[in-house]
């Protein structure tokens with residue numbers, strides 16, 4: 001494993017950083033003001049997207065683009081430090097067409113869509129002309145176990161009919177959201193992991209009703225985490241993604257790379273929080289000392305550095321594994337970063353907020369927003385406990401040949 005940034009990555013980092021400094025950071029206040037006035041997408045978004053695209057800073061997340069598809073072909077390892085820069089401003093990844101959940105959806109379509117599905121949905125997504133959502137979670141069942149999903153996808157002649165209720169569907173309130181990738185059951189009698197399928201549902205299909213945009217921790221996201229009802233929604237049978245019964249496998253394929261992007265961006269957000277903590281602790285004095293001279297605050301700074309670097313190394317390892325052995329083989333590393341990084345971000349933000357005093361939880365710093373998002377990430381793409389369960393299961397499986405704790409006495413010490 002060699003995680004040194006290559007000259008190509010260093011050059012791209014410089015260009016993404018310059019773009020952020022020149023075009024995004026100066027617009028942070030304007031973005032917040034426009035969203036507060038209900039203007040979403042904000043007025044300058046399309047111009048910035050066009051600029052990023054013209055500069056080749058586009059679709060940086062997708063390694064296997066075809067020749068006729070727009071973007072910069074990077075490995076996951078190469079993309080990680082770029083996503084990290086984007087993570088410092090929460091909305092910036094959309095400017096580079098690298099935002100969730102569209103990235104996961106594009107990856108899914110890239111792997112499994114038919115030619116017609118690619119033309120209709122993947123091409124406009126790759127060009128940033130439309131947005132999309134991924135609809136799996138349901139209010140009526142524990143959705144961290146995807147086999148519980150109950151939404152029905154019933155075949156009727158040359159159509160499928162969809163009935164069910166979903167919630168926390170990110171992006172569904174985005175005015176440009178045109179596509180919902182819906183997970184449901186095509187065959188409730190099949191073995192547990194073959195009951196599910198995914199189907200492409202145009203957002204404006206009759207019977208699709210966005211009931212509400214759910215606030216998370218009293219925070220309103222303009223793109224939405226929506227509750228959606230599907231009432232006798234009919235789509236052509238050709239809208240099925242992959243084959244009947246493949247939904248569970250498709251969900252696994254989609255969530256791997258998608259999860260790592262959240263973690264890459266979270267490292268950048270944690271770096272920002274640490275920088276702010278250090279700056280603030282050098283400006284303010286209590287009891288005759290700058291804050292960083294108090295042992296508690298200096299320990300927060302030190303621990304944050306250790307935890308961020310640990311998290312980054314694990315994220316880079318997971319990226320390297322996805323690149324070299326594929327997302328399936330990297331499952332455990334992906335679960336490890338998913339269970340770790342949001343908590344690291346939340347902890348570092350928490351320390352930084354505390355260092356700022358009351359200002360830390362006001363809108364005058366980005367800390368509260370990053371902290372809320374870090375907390376939310378502990379559910380999105382599967383709660384921590386489900387990832388910990390997978391990691392433990394893999395570890396235990398690896399140890400199965402052992403004969404119990406007493407075997408420790410029988411095992412010769414490893415040669416160094």
Ligand SMILES: Cc1cc2nc3c(=O)[nH]c(=O)nc-3n(C[C@H](O)[C@H](O)[C@H](O)COP(=O)(O)OP(=O)(O)OC[C@H]3O[C@@H](n4cnc5c(N)ncnc54)[C@H](O)[C@@H]3O)c2cc1C
Pocket residue numbers: 101133134135136137138141142143144145167168169170171216225376377379380381382383385386389
């Ligand atoms: C901000 C945000 C965005 C989201 N975006 C989307 C989206 O775009 N599309 C989508 O489909 N969903 C989305 N979700 C939903 C998310 O994927 C689910 O909330 C998550 O999978 C958990 O499902 P659940 O809420 O039904 O919790 P449940 O399945 O009811 O689980 C409840 C709790 O049980 C515990 N638990 C579960 N299994 C175990 C276990 N094995 N061991 C110990 N404890 C366990 C966990 O603590 C878990 O939080 C989003 C959620 C959030 C917060």
